[in-house]
Amino acid sequence: MSQLHTIGEAAADSGVSAKMIRHYEKIGLIGSAERTEAGYRLYGPAEIHTLRFIRRARNLGFSVDDIGELLGLWHDEKRASKDVREVAAGHLGALRAKAAEILSMIDALEHLTAGCTNDDRPDCPILKDLSNDANPALAKEVGHKFGYQRVC
């Protein structure tokens, strides 16, 4: 009934994988964990609370960098709520941009598949569109680095 937990327990309790806990320690998002004599990492309630904070922030799509800032503000008693809001607003803007991008892709693709006969004939509006050099709508540069930020 100790308050100190191994990394596996901390992982199960927080929803952050053991692999990621070690990673967060290595990149400095969290401090170095206490160790047993054998070198096993140990986590108390405060550390697990922090890990849960991280997990929830990741669920909201915050980057690890953003989370570092949020953690700093969290531990700063004199923080200004607008500083937190600023981080959140920045992220919100990025999320909205990404959503708009994906929604426009969905829109375009829906129109294309709607015209597809879905049979054994070779005629296909999707390929026709993709190979149409006169197609203006898709010729523009769309933001790359399309969101692969998974949130599991």
Add this chain to the structure above:
Amino acid sequence: MSQLHTIGEAAADSGVSAKMIRHYEKIGLIGSAERTEAGYRLYGPAEIHTLRFIRRARNLGFSVDDIGELLGLWHDEKRASKDVREVAAGHLGALRAKAAEILSMIDALEHLTAGCTNDDRPDCPILKDLSNDANPALAKEVGHKFGYQRVC
């Protein structure tokens, strides 16, 4: 007035960067380009057409793997339109899932920032939420307990 273009021209004409053209060749998405005696890659109209196809498919968010399939179907005169539709439908499903995920993040974050005072006071509903352990989202299974020897 040759029809053969260097990689830089092909890039400008297709919207695919020279860097990516070489990359696509290396991973086998496109065939090996013809070369000058000095080793410079050369691209004709057909190759540039293919690059544009790729550019448009990427704009629609298709993965390089998907594009490989689409290119195969494009060049297959006996293809069935439903095969193409299948690839498109799979991608559409992924896009919809991604959109739903992002929209739910936006929704959650909007609610949080709406409650934020945006001033110099330390009170902040965003941090409050992130640190709230009663917050539903991640009560995962806990394993067993082992009494490892502690340093302290």
Add this chain to the structure above:
DNA sequence: CTTGACCTTCCCATGATGGGAAGCCCTATC
């Protein structure tokens, strides 16, 4: 003492893209 679940560190892979270095090639200008 063996077994097996757990822990450690270290390296590698993902996906699409860019940055940059070292060095070769081509052309225009002096």
Add this chain to the structure above:
DNA sequence: GATAGGGCTTCCCATCATGGGAAGGTCAAG
């Protein structure tokens, strides 16, 4: 002809969050 420059080549590294897996140490229970 020599030189400057821009474009080409290949090769390696970084991103971002995450997982896979190997080799080996540790612990509790049978």
